[in-house]
Amino acid sequence: MLNDSHRNQFYWDAMEPFVTGKRVIDIGAGSGLLSLMAAKLGAESVLAIEASKDMVALAQLNITRNDQSDVIRIIHDMSSNVKLKEEEKADVIVSETLGALMLGEGTLDYMADARKRLAKPGARVIPAGGAQFAMLIASPSLAQVSSVQSDCCKGFDLSAIGSLQDTGNIFFTKQWGFRLNLLPDLVEMSERIQFLEVDFQKSDRQHIPSTKTFRLTALKDGVIHAVVASWEVWSDEERTHKITTHPEDTRGAPWGFSRDMQWGQGLQLVEDFDLACKSERNTPPAPFEVKKGEELLLTVRFSVPCKQTFQFTLRRASVADAKDVRFTDKGQ
Template identity: 30%
Template sequence: MFLEVIDPSTGQQTWKVADENYDLVQEIARSAFGDMMHDTERNQKYERGLKSLKAKGEEVHVIDIGTGTGLLSMMAARAGAGRVTALEMFKPMSVCAEKVFHQNGYEDCIRLIASRSTDVIDEVSDEDKGNVIVAEVFDTELIGEGALRTFKEAHQTLAKPGCRVIPSAARIWVAPVQSDFLMRFHRPPSTSDLKAAATCLNCPGAAAVQDIQLSEIPPEKIRLLAEPFIAFSFDFEDGPSITYYETAFKTFEAQSSGTFEALIMWWDLDMDGTGRCMLTTAPKWLEEEAHWRDHWMQAVYYLPESVPVHQGQQIILQCSHDEFSFWFAAQQSAE
C-alpha cells in the first residue's frame, strides 16, 4: 500500500510504502479499547469481584479469558491470586499484554497463552485448571461476542468443578415501547408529500441489532407501555445450564394503551454472586446512577408486526436467542 504524504524537506507531495501492519494498526486505533480501559465503574466492579474471592482465604488460580491489554489479569494478581493464566487470541493484543505484564513487573506470576480459549486443549492440564474464571467478553447485546460458548466451554476445558466466575450471572432486561422517533430509524415515514414504497414499508430491517445511546434521547420521545422485565437470565457459574438456543414466553400487563412497536433492551451483571455488586447498561432515565459509556449501549428490537394494546391487557411476548443474538415477537394477546 502507498500513502500520499508531504515531504518535510521540499514541501511537495510524495508517496511512501506503508508498513505491512498499517491497516491493522489503524483498526486498533479506531477500536473501543480506550473507552473500555477508561470505564472506571467497569474496572472497579471487576476488581471488587476479584478481591471478594481472595477474601475467602482459599488458594486462587484465575483464568482470564480475552485478556486484551492484561488489565484484569493484573487486577487478579494484585488481589492476591496465587496463579493467573491469561488467554488472548488476537496477536497484536497478546503482544501488547506481554509488554504490559513485563513493564508492570507481573511477567513471573502471569502466564500468557496466545490462543482462543475454546481452542486451548494441550496447554492446560488437569493440574493447570483454574478455580476462578474472569472474562469481559460482552457487547451491547451481551452475547454478540460469543460469551455463552466462552463460559460453557471454559467450564469443560479450563476450570475445575465448582469454579467461580466473574461475573457470575447476567440478566437481559426489556421494555415494550411506542416511539415514532425510534420507528424512523426502522422504516421511512409517509407524509402527504412523500409516500414510501411498499418494499420499504415491508422491509424487515437489518439483521444486526440497532445499538443506541438511549440516555441521550429525551424520555418523552419513547413511551413505555409496561414496566421493564427480565427476558433471559444466564448463570455463568453453571456451565451445563448455558444453552445456545432458547425460546421463552413472557406475559406482561400493558400499563397504557398504544401501539407496541419495539422493545428497548439492556443488561446487568452480578459481579460477585451476591447481587450487591451489579454492573448495568440501563439508560440514565431508568437508572439514575447509570454511567455513560460508548463501548456498551442499549439496543432496540423492532417487532415483525406492531401490535395495538389496551391498558390492562395481558400481552404474551415470544423471546428467543441463539448463540449470538436475540429476537422478539408479540405472539398473541389475551384480554
C-alpha cells in the first residue's frame, strides 16, 4: 500500500497548502507516512492516532529514523476514545482509512467524530470529499468463478451448483484472486453512475440515504453478470486532484498493482430477480439478459445503521414500474 506512490503524492499535494505552522491530527496513522509528510511540510505539531499496537511500534520507529520525534506524537488508541484540551485541538484533520468500499472501514464516522471533538471549528479535512460509483458489467470468465458452464462436465446437468451462487452480497475483487482490469472479456454494460457523495468537512452517517434507486440504460445486447463498485476521493471541490479505484485507472499505471492489491473494487453478482422469485429452491440464478437501450433500475441499500457498506438490486424498469413501489428514493 505504501507503494501506491500516486496516493502518497495526492496526500502530499492535498496537505501542502494547509499544514505549515498548523496543528495536524492523523486518524489511523498506520506506518506514520502522512504524519511524516505533515511534519516535513512544516506542521507545528502532529498527533498520530493509531489503534494497532504493531503499527504504533512501526510508526514510532519510522518517526525516529526520519528525525521527526520533536513534531509528531503517537497515541495508541481508537480516535473515538481520544480526548483533547481546547488548546490541543487541530487545524487540519488528515486520514487515509479508506477501504475497498470508500466508507467500508468506518472513515466517515471517525472523521465526523474527530471534526467535532478533536479539531477547531472549521478545521480543514483531507481528503475533502469523495463519491462512490457503480457500473454494470458483463464477463463470462467472471461468471465462471461461481457458476457452471454447460459444456464443462461431459454432458451432465450440474446446473444446481449455481443455487449456491451468492447474488445478494458484495465481494472484494482482491479476495477473489484476480485483478478486474486483467479479465480479457470484461464489457461495460452501462454508464458509471455516482450513487453516493460525501463532504468529509460536513457529512456524517445521517446524511446517507438508506435506499436509493437509479435509472440506467443497457449499452449493449448481452448478459449483465455483476455490478462493480469503485470510488473517487478528492482534495479540491473541482475534483482535479483525486485518487480513484476505477479499474481502468489502475491498468498499466506503475502504482496500479499496489492499489489493486490494497483496494480493488467491490463486486456483486447479478441475477434476474423477477424470474428468480418464480423458480424453485435449487434453481440457479437466472441470467440477466438485456437488449441495448433497455431501461434498468439499480437500487442501492446501505447497511443499517452504519451505512458504511451497501448491496445492490438490479431490475428491469418495465417490470418494476408496473408492480413495485419500493423503487423510490427514500433518502436525501
